[in-house]
Amino acid sequence: MADGAADGTKRPKGRRWSDRLVDKVKRLESDLDAERARRKAAESKPPSRRRAARSADAADPLLDARRRWEEGFQSSPEADGDRPKPVTVSLRPIPPLADPVDLAGKDHLAEIGWPGEFPYTRGIHRSGYRSKLWTMRQFAGFGTARDTNERYKFLLAHGQTGLSVAFDLPTLMGYDSDHEQSEGEVGMCGVAISSIEDMHLLFDGIPLDRVSTSMTINGPAAVMLALYVAVAEERGIAPEALRGTLQNDILKEFIAQKEFIFPPRPSLKLVVDTIEYGVQRMPQWNTVSISGYHIREAGSTAAQELAFTISDGFAYVDAALERGLPIDSFAPRLSFFWNAHLDFFEEIAKYRAARRIWARHMRRRYGAENPRSWLMRFHTQTAGVSLTAQQPENNIVRTAIEALAAVLGGTQSLHTNSMDETLALPTEKSVKIALRTQQVLGYEHGVADCQDPLGGAWYVEKLTDDMEREAEETFRRIGDQGGVVACIESGYQQREIARSAYDYQRALERGDRVVVGVNRFVEEGERIEIPLLKIGQGAEREQRKRLRSLRAKRDAGAVRKALDRVRRGAEKGENLMPVLVAAMRARATLGEVVEVLKGAYGVYEETPEF
Amino acid sequence: MTATERKIRVLICKPGLDGHDRGAKVVAAALRDAGMEVVYTGLRQTPEMVVETAIQEDVDAIGLSLHSAAHMTIFPRVLKLLKKRGADGILLTGGGIIPDEDQAALSEQGVGRLFGPGTTSEEIVSYIRDEVARRRKKGA
C-alpha cells in the first residue's frame, strides 16, 4: 500500500530522467492553460480591487482613486497604542474604509432590492415601522403563579395585549417544585409550574382567546404547550383560538443553553409533534422561535450566530417535511430570535443577511410558494454578556446603541436589558429606563420612519455580503459532516463556540478589546454594590403544599392510565400532543410526564467541548 | 526513579440546574494552558457528586461555577461533605456573583477566594497555584 498512488495505481519505484522531464513539461503546459483560463474568466467578471491591481489595462477611475487613497493611507501615522486592535467583538478585522469599489458590479435588484419584496434584504414589509413600530416586549419572571397572575392583570389593565412567561429552572428542566433537584431554585428566576392547577392560577381571570402569550421554555416545551391547551379546553376555548409563541428551539439547547433533557433525535421529534399539532389545531400559534441569542451569549461570533441559527431552522424544516407536512403549512409560523451585540455595523449586516439567506433558501431550495414562508420575522434582545458589573450606568449607553442596531436592522420586536442585570434581577427604576430607551429611540431620534436607512452604505452592504457568504460556507461544512443533528452529536457547533469564547477571552486579556470600566477607564477602589438577595423559601413551601393537595385529590388510577398512554405513545412514535393534553387534564404533573418520557427517550449527557 | 514535578489537579464543574457554562469552560481551558490537569464534569452536579469526584480524582482544588444565588447553600454543603470525608485539605474556590458580606461569611467557614465578573484568567491561575503550593507545604 505504501507506494500506491491515491487512485490505487502502483507508482514505479525508480523513474527515468526522461520521464521526469516529460512530467515537468506536462506541468508547465497545464499551468499555462490555467493562466489562460483565469484571464478569460477574469475578463467576464466585474472588476475587483485585486484584479485591477494585476491587469495593467484597467482604466477604471474609481479603482485608480482607491489605489491612490490606499497608498496615501499607508503613510498615515501609526496608531499610538491608545486604540485597541481594529476588530469587531467577533474579532473580525475592521477595514479602514469602504467605498464604491467594494460594491462594483453589484446586482441591486437581485441582491438588495426593496423592502417587502424578495429577497427582503431591506425588510420584510413595505411600510416598515411607519405603519407599526416594533413591539416593545420586555421579558420578565416572578415567583408563584399567583404573583405572576397579579402582574398580568395589571399589565392588561394598562393596555398591554401580550403576555410573556418566564419559568423557573426546575420547570425548565422538567422537575416538579417538590423534586430534590428543585431545592433552592423554586420560583427564583421565573414562575414555578408543576400542574394544570398552577397553570389555571397563572391565567386566572385572563381571557386566553383575547391575549397573546409567549412562553420561553424548551426541554419540556411540548408538555407546557399541552398545559396551555388543557387549561383553555377546560374553559371551553378551542386550541384554534389561541395566539402566542413557544420558544421550543431544542437544537440551540444542545449547542448553547444546555437546558436539554432527552437526546437530540427524540427531542427533535417532539418539536415536530408541536409543529404538526400547530398546523392541525393551532393556526395562530408560532410553534418555534429559532434562537441565536443564546448561541451568541455562549461566546460565538456574529457569523457563527447567523449560520448555526439558520441551519437549526433548516433542520426543523427538514424534519417537518419528513413528517409529511407541506412547507407552506408551517413555515409562515416559524420565527427567529437574535442577539443585538456590541458591534453596531456587524449586527445590522447580520440581520440583513439573515433575511436574504432565509428567503433565498425557503423559495429556491424548499420551493415554498407562499411569500409568507419566505419572511424572516424576528425578535431581538440586547446582549446580556456585553453588560458590566463595574460602572453599571454605562450599560444604559451600551443597551441603547445595541437597540439602535436592532431597529436599523428591522426587528419586529425588541427587549432591552436593564443596567443592573449583571448582578441581580433588575430594579423597577432600571426596568423603566430600559423601556424608555426604546421609546426615546422610536419617537425622538428619527430612526424609524425611513426604512433600512443604512441600505446602500458601502460598508454595510459589503458586510452583509461577507456574512451571507460565510454562512453559506458553514452550511456546506455542516452538510459535509452529516447535517445539523450529526454535528451536534459530534460536538461541532459546541467546539466552534468554545473556541470563539476562548479567543475572545484571550483578546480581552491581551488588551486587543477594550471594556470600559473593566480594563480601561477603571475606577480605582470602585465597590461593586452587589445586592444581598434574600432567598425567599415562600414559593417553594407554597408549591409543596399545592402538590401535596393535588396528589391527594386526584384520581390516581386515571393518572396512571394517562401516563401509561403517554409511554405507549412515545414507544410507538405517534404525535404525543393529544395524549399529553389528556394527561395534564387527568392532573398528572409536569415532572411525572417528563419522567415517563425520560424512560422512553433516555437522558442526554453531553460531551463537553472546549 | 526520580519523581516528576507534581501536577496541580483541579475539578471544574457547575452545581445545580443552570446550564451557562461559558465561564467554566474558559477557566478550564485557561488552567490547562497554565499546565494544570483539569477534570471537567460539566453540568448538573450535586454536592455529593462534586465531593466524590474530587476524592477519586485526588484534586488539589475544586472550582464551582454558580450563576444562581445559591452560593450560600452550595458552598457550605460541599465544605461539610469534604470535612465529613476527611478531604477538607482540598481548596474550595469558584466564580459567581458574591456580595462581600457573603464572601466573608464563606471565608470564615473555610471557603477560598471567590471570583466575580471581570476577573482575568491570570488572577485565577495565580491564586490556585499559590494557594495549592501553600497547602502542600503545610500538609507535606
Next chain:
Amino acid sequence: MPAARTGSGRRRRGGAAPAAVPAADGLAAGVLAGESLSVARAISLVEDRGPAGAALLQGIAPSTGRAHRLGVTGPPGAGKSTLVNALARELLERGGSVGILAVDPTSPFTGGALLGDRVRMQGAAGDPRVFIRSMASRGGLGGLAAAAQDAADVLDASGKDWVVMETVGVGQTEVEVAGAADTVVVLLHPESGDGVQTMKAGLMEVADIFVVNKADREGADRLVREVLDTLELRRPGADGWRPPVLRTVASTGRGTAELLEAVERHRDGSRASGSFEARRRSRARERIRGLVEESIRARVLSAGDGVLDGLVDRVVAGRSTPQAAALELLGRVTGGPRGG
C-alpha cells in the same frame, strides 16, 4: 482458575502470598481496605514516578493479579466513555466491582490536560462499587503506559473485580496502554469517515474483540464487513482465538450484554489455553524493560547539560564520535566502566 467472577468487592488479602514486604505506611493499608481517599492518593503517588510510589507498589504487590484488566480503545468520537459506562453498569448488575482509568492526552505545549471522559460515565459513577480516575498522558514516552499499569495495580489491590483502561487509540503510548490489558476491545464507529485502513498501526493487532459502536447509523454494516475482511487476512493467535466483531449502541446499552459475554469468553479461554499467563509474563517483561529505559532516560536528563554539552563539543570538533560519547554517558549514568 477460570472461576466465574461474581463475588462482591472485597476479597482475602495477603494470605497465600510468599514473604511480602509489609505495608510501609497507612496508605497501603488504606488501599487494601478499599478506602477511596487512600486509593486516590496512591494513584497520584504512582503517577509521580517517585520512590514513594515504588514503595507503595511494593507494599500492595501481593494483593494484585486478581482483577481482570480490560482495555478499551479506538479513534476519537467512537463512544468509548459511553460504552465503558454501559459496560460498568452491566458488570455492576452481575455483582462485580469496577475500577476505571480514563486516559486523555496532555498538551505537549502547556503540559496541562483537559480530562472530560468522566462526564459520560455519570451513570456508573454514582455507584459506590465504582472508582473512576482520569489520567493525563503526561508526555508519554513510556511514562503513560507505566503509570497506567501501576494505577491499575492499585485498583486491583483495592479489591476491584475489573479494571477498565480507556484510551484514545491514536498515539503510540495510548495503544500501548490497551496492550497492557488482559482483554483488549477496539471500538470503531461508522461516522469516522476513515476506514480500517487509516487506523493507527498496531490498533488492529492488539484487538481481542472488535466493536462497531453507533451500530444504528448508516455505514455500520459496511464497517463490520470491512473489519471481518481484514481479519480474514490475519492469522489467528497462538491460542486459536478469533476476534469477534460485535455491534453496540452504547448510548442505549444495546449490545453491552453480548460484549460482556465475549469478554468473559476471552478471559476464560485465554486462562484455559495458557495465553493469559503468557501475556502477563510478557507484560511484566515489558514493564521491567520500560522502567529500566525510563530510569536511564531520566538519569541522562538529570546528568546535567554540562556533561552532555562537553561530549557534544568533542563530537562536533571531531575529537570523539557519537557512539563513544554515548558509551561514556551510559557509563556515568549507570556507574559502570567508561567506554573507549
